[in-house]
Amino acid sequence: xxxxxxxxxxxxxxxxxxxxxxxxxxxxxxxSIRVMPGTIHGIIGENGxxxxxxxxxxxxxxxxxxxxxxxxxxLTEIPDSDAAIAAGIGMVFQHFKLVKNFTVLENVVxxxxxxxxxxxxxxxxxQQLKELSEEYGLNVDPDAVIEDxxxxxxxxxxxxxxxxxxxxxxILDEPTGVLTPAEADQLFRILNRLKEEGKTxxxxxxxxxxxxxxxxxxxxMRRGEMTSTVKTTDTNPADLAERxxxxxxxxxxxxxxxxxxEVVLDVRNLDVVDEKDVHRVKGVSFQVRAGxxxxxxxxxxxxxxxxxxxxxxxxxxxxxxxxxxxxxxxSGAKSDGQSRRARGIAHVPEDRQHEGLIMNxxxxxxxxxxxxxxxxxxxxxxxxxxxxxLKDAQExxxxxxxxxxxxxxAAKNFSGGNQQKIVVAREIERDPDLLLxxxxxxxxxxxxxxxIHQQIVALRDAGKAIxxxxxxxxxxxxxxxxIAVMFDGKIMGERLPSETDEKELGLLMAGMTDTDxxxxxxxxxxxxxxxxxxx
Amino acid sequence: xxxxxxxxxxxxxxxMAIPLLLACLAGLFSERAGIFDIGLxxxxxxxxxxxxxVSLVSGNAWVGLLAGIGISIALSLIHGLASITFRGNQLISxxxxxxxxxxxxxxxxxxxxxxxxxxxxxxxxARFNGIDFPGALTRVRDKMQADPWAQFYSEFISGHSIxxxxxxxxxxxSWWVLYRTRFGLRxxxxxxxxxxxxxxxxxxxxxRYTAVxxxxxxxxxxxxxxxxxxxxxxxxxxxxxxxxxxxxxxIFAKWRPWYALGACLLFGxxxxxxxxxxxxxxxxxxIMTGLFAAAAAMTLYALRRERIxxxxxxxxxxxxVFVGLATWIGAMDEAIGATAALFETVKVPSQLIxxxxxxxxVVVLAGFVGKAIPPRAGGQPYVKER
Numbered sequence: 059x060x061x062x063x064x065x066x067x068x069x070x071x072x073x074x075x076x077x078x079x080x081x082x083x084x085x086x087x088x089x090s091i092r093v094m095p096g097t098i099h100g101i102i103g104e105n106g107x108x109x110x111x112x113x114x115x116x117x118x119x120x121x122x123x124x125x126x127x128x129x130x131x132x133l134t135e136i137p138d139s140d141a142a143i144a145a146g147i148g149m150v151f152q153h154f155k156l157v158k159n160f161t162v163l164e165n166v167v168x169x170x171x172x173x174x175x176x177x178x179x180x181x182x183x184x185q186q187l188k189e190l191s192e193e194y195g196l197n198v199d200p201d202a203v204i205e206d207x208x209x210x211x212x213x214x215x216x217x218x219x220x221x222x223x224x225x226x227x228x229i230l231d232e233p234t235g236v237l238t239p240a241e242a243d244q245l246f247r248i249l250n251r252l253k254e255e256g257k258t259x260x261x262x263x264x265x266x267x268x269x270x271x272x273x274x275x276x277x278x279m280r281r282g283e284m285t286s287t288v289k290t291t292d293t294n295p296a297d298l299a300e301r302x303x304x305x306x307x308x309x310x311x312x313x314x315x316x317x318x319x320e321v322v323l324d325v326r327n328l329d330v331v332d333e334k335d336v337h338r339v340k341g342v343s344f345q346v347r348a349g350x351x352x353x354x355x356x357x358x359x360x361x362x363x364x365x366x367x368x369x370x371x372x373x374x375x376x377x378x379x380x381x382x383x384x385x386x387x388x389s390g391a392k393s394d395g396q397s398r399r400a401r402g403i404a405h406v407p408e409d410r411q412h413e414g415l416i417m418n419x420x421x422x423x424x425x426x427x428x429x430x431x432x433x434x435x436x437x438x439x440x441x442x443x444x445x446x447x448l449k450d451a452q453e454x455x456x457x458x459x460x461x462x463x464x465x466x467x468a469a470k471n472f473s474g475g476n477q478q479k480i481v482v483a484r485e486i487e488r489d490p491d492l493l494l495x496x497x498x499x500x501x502x503x504x505x506x507x508x509x510i511h512q513q514i515v516a517l518r519d520a521g522k523a524i525x526x527x528x529x530x531x532x533x534x535x536x537x538x539x540x541i542a543v544m545f546d547g548k549i550m551g552e553r554l555p556s557e558t559d560e561k562e563l564g565l566l567m568a569g570m571t572d573t574d575x576x577x578x579x580x581x582x583x584x585x586x587x588x589x590x591x592x593x
Numbered sequence: 594x595x596x597x598x599x600x601x602x603x604x605x606x607x608x609m610a611i612p613l614l615l616a617c618l619a620g621l622f623s624e625r626a627g628i629f630d631i632g633l634x635x636x637x638x639x640x641x642x643x644x645x646x647v648s649l650v651s652g653n654a655w656v657g658l659l660a661g662i663g664i665s666i667a668l669s670l671i672h673g674l675a676s677i678t679f680r681g682n683q684l685i686s687x688x689x690x691x692x693x694x695x696x697x698x699x700x701x702x703x704x705x706x707x708x709x710x711x712x713x714x715x716x717x718x719a720r721f722n723g724i725d726f727p728g729a730l731t732r733v734r735d736k737m738q739a740d741p742w743a744q745f746y747s748e749f750i751s752g753h754s755i756x757x758x759x760x761x762x763x764x765x766x767s768w769w770v771l772y773r774t775r776f777g778l779r780x781x782x783x784x785x786x787x788x789x790x791x792x793x794x795x796x797x798x799x800x801r802y803t804a805v806x807x808x809x810x811x812x813x814x815x816x817x818x819x820x821x822x823x824x825x826x827x828x829x830x831x832x833x834x835x836x837x838x839x840x841x842x843x844i845f846a847k848w849r850p851w852y853a854l855g856a857c858l859l860f861g862x863x864x865x866x867x868x869x870x871x872x873x874x875x876x877x878x879x880i881m882t883g884l885f886a887a888a889a890a891m892t893l894y895a896l897r898r899e900r901i902x903x904x905x906x907x908x909x910x911x912x913x914v915f916v917g918l919a920t921w922i923g924a925m926d927e928a929i930g931a932t933a934a935l936f937e938t939v940k941v942p943s944q945l946i947x948x949x950x951x952x953x954x955v956v957v958l959a960g961f962v963g964k965a966i967p968p969r970a971g972g973q974p975y976v977k978e979r
Contacts, residue, residue, distance in 0.1 A: 117792075119977060140794030155789040157782045158969065168782050169793025171775040179775065219793075 068131040070095040070227055070258040071116070076125035078111055085111040087282045089125070093275075095226075098249060098259045100269040100290070103279030104302055104503035105474055109262045112279070113229050117149045118142040129227075148220020152232040154212050156204045162215050163187060163200040166222050183222070190221050194251050210241040217248065228252065229260045234268060238357050239531060239564035240582045246272050264504070266295040267532070278302055303505045313515045316539040319348035320382075322523035323369075323492050328377035328388075330364045330547075338364040339375065340547035346492065351514065351524040353538025353555075355531060356567050361547035362527045363408055366496050369525070370405045371398035382491060395428055404485035406478075408496030408527065414481040415469040422451035422465035425484050458483040459509060475506030482510055492523045499533060511537060531560050545569040596741050600748045602865050608753070608823065609868075610861025611760040612637065612815040612832075616839035617846065617853045618767050619811035625771070625848055626804030627784035627970040631687030632672055633812055634836025635694035640665040640816025642698040645712045645827035646705060648719040654821050657719070658756075661820075662813030668694070669809030670802075677801045680974030691836075699829050712820075712827040721822040724758075726751035754822040756814060763811065767850040780804055784968035787975040797975050812836075834951075841954040844965045863950035873941040877924045877934060880941070884917035 071093040078086040085108045093099045103109050114120045116127065118136040127134050129145045136142050142149070156165050163183055171179040187200050196214045204212060213233060220228055230249075234242040249259055249272060261273060269276050270290065277287040278301040286301055299307040323346040330339035339361045346352045356362050367373035374390035381401055387393040395405065407413035415424050426435055426447045434450075437443040451465040458479045460472070469477060478498065485493065495514060499507040514537060518524050528534050534541055535555050543550045543566035550566040569585040570577055616633045623630040640661035648657025668690050675686035699710035706712055729751035730736045736747050771777040779800055783790045787797045815835075820827045842860055846852035888910035895906035924937040 138794065139792050143794045149792065151792070155786065155792045157786045157789050159785060160782065164778060165789070168778060168789065169795045171778070174775050176773050176775055176778055 067094055069093055069128070070130060071260075072128040072131075073112075073116070074126045074128070076112065076115060076122045076127075078108075078115060078120060078122050084282050086115070086122070089279075089282075089284045091277055091284055091287065093227075093258060093260060095130075095258050096253060096256050097274040098253055098261060098272055100261045100263065100273035100276040101279060102263060102266070102269050102276060102298060102302060104264065104505070105501055106503070107279040107302075108282040109279050110231060113149065113231060113260070113262060116142065116229065117147060143223050143225070146224065146226040147229065148217075148223060148225025148227065149229045150213065150216040150220065150231065150233060152235060154209075154216055156212060156215060158205040159203060161201050161203055162198050162207075162218075165204060165215055166200075166219050170223050186222060187218065190218055194221065194248060194255065196221075196248060209236045210238075210244065213237070213245065214248070217252075226256075227258045227260070229262070231262045232264070233261070234263070234265065236358070238567050238582070239560055240568055240577075242268075265532075266298055269298065270295060280304060299504060303503075305505075307504055307508055311511045311515060311536040313537075314519070316350045316518065318350040318539070319521060321345050322348050322382060323525065324378075324380040324383075326378040326380070328365070328368065328375055328379065330361070330368055330373060330375045332364065332373075338547055339368070341377075342544075342547070342549050344542055344549060344552070346523040346525050348491075348523050349518055349521045350539040351518050351526055351537055353526045353528065353534040353541045354544055355528065355534045355541055355563055356544035358529045360544045360567075362544050363496070365544075366405070366408060366494055366525075366527055369398070369403065369492075369494050370407065371395050371403075396431075399428055399488070399490075402491035403494065404488050404490035404492070405494040406481050406485050406496060406498060407494075408500070410478055410481050415477060417470040418468055420466050420468050421455065421460070421472070421480055422448045424469050424480055425451040425454055425465070427484070429484070429488060454483040454487060455480070458513070473503070474501040475503050475510075478502050478510060479506060482513055486513055486517055490522065492525065493517055494525050494527075496527045497529065498526070499528075499530065507533075531563055534563070535560065543567055597737055597744050597748070600741075600744050602862070602869060604749050604752075605865035605868055606858055606861040607749075607757065607761075608861070609864035610857040611757050612819050612823075612835050613839050613842055613860050614854060614857040615760050615763065615811045615815035615818070616836055617842045617857050618763055618850065619808035619815070620840055620843045621767065621846075621848055621850065621853060622780070622804045622811070623808040624843065624971055625784045625968055626780050626801050627787060627968055627973070627975070628673070628676055628801055628805055629683045629687065629972045630672065630805075630808055631684055631840065632668065632690030632694075632836075633808075633839055634832055634834065635687075635691035636665040636668045636809060636812035637816040637819070637836050638691075638698055638830070638832045639668055639694040640813040641820035641831055642702060642712070642816075642827045644813075644817035645715060645820035646702070648821050649712055649715055649826070652716070652719050654719055654721050654817075657821055658721075658814065658817045661817035662810050665813030665816060666806055666809035669805045669812070673802050673805040676974060677798055677805070680976065683972050683974075695830065698827070702827060702829075710829045715821060715825040719821070720825055721754035721756050721818070723752040723754055754818075756818045756822050760814070760818070761854075764850050764854045771850065776803075781968075784970055787970050791975070791977065801975075838950060838954055841957045844967070845957045847965050848968065860950050860953070863953060867947050867949065870946065871943050873946060874938045875941055877921055877937050877939060880920055880939070881917040881935075884913045888913040888917075 069092040073089060073091045076086055076089040077084070089112060101109050101112070111120065115122045116136065118138045118141050121137065127136060129147070134145050136145065157168065160168070163180060166187060167179050167183040172182060173179065184200055187198070191197055196218055198211060198214055198218065204215065217228070233245060237245060253259060261268070263269060273290045275287060276290050276293065276298065278285050278298060280302060325345070326343050328339055328342045329337070332338050342361070342365065344352065354362055354365070364373055368375040368388065369379070371393040372395060375388045377388065379386040379388060381403065386401065387397070398405070411417055416427070429435070430442060435443055435447050448465055452463070455463045455465055460476050460479045460483070469480065472480065482498070498510050498514065502510065514524060514526070526534070526537055538555055541553045541555055541558065541563065543563055545567060546569060550569065550571060553563065565577060568582040570582070616637055620630050620633055643664045644657040644661030647660035648654045651657065672686050672690060675681040676683040702708070702712055703710045725731055726746070730739055730743060730747040731752070736744055739747065771781060779790060779795055783797055783800045790800065791797050816832070819831055824831065838860055839857070842853060842856035845856040891906045892910045895903040920939060921934055924934040924939060925931060928934040928937045
């Protein structure tokens with residue numbers, strides 16, 4: 059049976075009426091989509107919109123409840139990944155599926171060996187890897203061990219894996235989440251090259267900029283449904299955001315100029331050496347004033363997490379930190395989250411599922427964690443006043459628009475954005491002098507991002523100091539009043555958002571101090587790989 | 594000690610190392626595939642019993658060996674069913690197998706043979722006997738008078754049962770399978786990153802079951818070796834925690850076949866020392882030196898760690914120092930003067946010698962011997978996500 063054609067061409071992929079439910083949750087509802095060969099097709103949607111489920115069906119991870127898949131016009135059953143590979147589909151997952159202590163070559167060959175003996179497979183693999191590298195400009199060292207190379211390189215290995223299996227259709231799931239802007243540009247160059255060679259590429263992302271930059275066509279998903287498919291040239295970011303969320307969204311953070319006051323946080327020559335004796339933070343100094351947001355940009359793993367942990371009271375450090383002029387204990391002996399809170403530091407941790415919430419506990423319990431010693435939560439000085447906490451939780455959830463507004467529900471049952479709202483509500487409501495915020499919108503959908511950003515700005519306008527750590531440059535640029543860039547444990551420089559751009563910040567994030575000079579991608583990669591050695 | 598004593602010690606070390614080695618490689622295959630196997634002990638024990646019982650009845654050690662392998666594979670499959678198919682807790686499943694084997698072997702042995710939970714002694718032809726190589730001396734008296742090379746050849750090289758040679762061969766074989774075959778690559782991958790194997794279109798379940806079955810075969814041979822080659826029959830709990838020592842050896846060996854050989858030979862040496870030297874006499878000064886050195890090493894180590902380590906290890910060091918001083922003071926009764934007491938010889942308690950391999954297990958597990966990184970996906974059932 060031949061599928062419908064468009065402009066005389068058979069679509070590389072055509073999905074017809076795909077539906078998939080997990081229990082009562084309808085992840086995909088009657089989805090039909092057509093992807094033309096030799097194009098880059100973007101799929102955009104909020105978290106939980108069903109993008110990943112759809113692609114997992116295409117890659118044989120899930121079986122659709124109903125619907126048909128046509129590959130190059132041919133009706134194809136994809137019961138498992140093996141069948142997907144045989145149909146010429148390759149997938150680059152958001153979390154790489156690589157064996158970390160294997161070499162690049164071994165990872166590429168794994169599962170696509172020629173025979174029971176390894177050596178001939180490896181020999182042919184090495185040869186072919188070389189050819190593929192040259193053909194598509196994907197430079198990798200076949201003998202490098204995965205855990206020793208940077209994420210950008212690892213991603214290239216994933217792409218090579220797919221190409222080695224002769225994939226004609228490449229699906230990339232949130233590929234730029236872990237990349238610096240320079241690395242992302244490099245990835246896009248590779249994708250364009252692949253497109254020129256006739257490969258079909260599906261790009262799943264929630265970043266509007268990427269869709270606009272590189273795709274030919276874009277499909278928007280919302281709540282399990284494919285709401286629209288348009289030519290990229292016929293749309294714009296605001297339009298796409300509206301299609302994603304279903305209402306108008308403010309993409310830029312709306313904020314007045316800051317009016318900085320007294321210095322609240324004064325960090326002087328801070329050094330952190332972790333338990334593995336790795337020097338994570340190297341002589342960092344900065345100040346945050348009342349009524350301003352200092353954004354710390356950087357590729358993850360360059361010391362930002364450790365910085366937050368020290369300020370949050372659960373990592374030891376040397377140096378000096380003054381809060382409102384008084385020193386904080388850095389020895390780890392007297393410091394913990396509790397003592398920091400007592401000093402007026404609130405913390406929205408980077409990893410909300412592990413550090414911000416107890417996932418199996420209900421929302422109302424989570425809204426009180428760390429503050430359960432507060433007098434208003436105590437009864438007779440001995441017991442916790444559960445009804446007071448519950449009542450408080452309900453108020454907070456209403457005010458922060460947590461959905462569903464049910465405080466008895468376990469934290470794990472909320473979406474990422476609503477989980478984050480619970481954490482933010484808990485920390486902001488305490489009226490802290492200093493708010494530490496790590497990756498406030500990681501895994502949070504656009505609607506909730508807007509809300510959380512507004513809350514942070516409101517706190518700033520109330521005259522509080524805010525230290526924001528994020529790997530999302532857009533977020534840093536939009537929220538911060540000043541930007542510091544961290545690389546390899548050091549602060550590379552401070553910039554004002556009005557006087558810098560993503561390119562300059564990207565170079566600082568890659569450890570380039572001289573941002574005026576032209577830099578090659580190789581140079582950047584080398585620098586990043588060097589910084590990675592510490593890990 | 595003369596050369597022949599060394600040869601004998603080496604010979605005994607190899608004999609004692611073989612069951613450890615087989616169990617260790619069984620654990621290696623299983624754990625490299627991501628399935629922790631704490632049930633090595635139980636599988637060995639069940640195999641030891643069934644191998645002895647079937648050898649006895651059939652009169653053929655090979656039939657017994659097959660029976661031993663069979664029951665061991667059966668237990669492996671139960672472990673596989675629990676931990677791979679039903680994604681249960683691998684430790685609990687392993688512990689269950691150990692209890693099951695420890696109890697049932699004795700009960701069935703009593704039911705079949707009514708000799709208090711053991712099998713009757715196996716006749717010579719129902720056992721795996723030593724193979725004498727051409728030209729090897731067989732009588733101990735001849736060996737003692739022979740030249741060193743003949744001693745080495747006759748005692749160390751020749752005279753073992755076929756299972757010893759097979760056991761030693763499994764080391765290069767395992768290495769070859771792991772590092773030179775497609776199966777080995779996939780096996781190593783599935784223990785590190787099952788999701789990588791799965792997305793490459795290979796069945797995680799099938800790979801893990803294969804690994805578990807290989808572990809079953811190796812444990813079966815190990816058990817049969819104990820009851821039909823080393824001993825002549827099954828006795829209650831005859832594996833004597835070798836399954837657990839094999840796990841420690843596996844950690845010590847960093848999950849590598851050749852290292853496993855080294856680790857198991859070391860443990861075999863401890864067992865051999867225990868067998869051979871029930872009665873070791875040492876001068877007090879050496880005992881004190883040894884104990885003080887151990888105490889100093891532990892304290893120095895603890896000083897670089899946290900306070901709790903210092904309390905625990907410092908306390909342990911204090912005990913060692915106390916034992917050393919007590920030995921000295923005890924020796925003063927025999928000798929005249931404190932200095933003379935230092936050179937008095939005393940008997941090292943045989944219990945201490947017996948506990949050497951187990952003490953070393955503790956040392957290995959405490960991580961004093963380098964850092965061992967287990968396979969990353971070890972112990973976790975694989976659940977497809979997204």
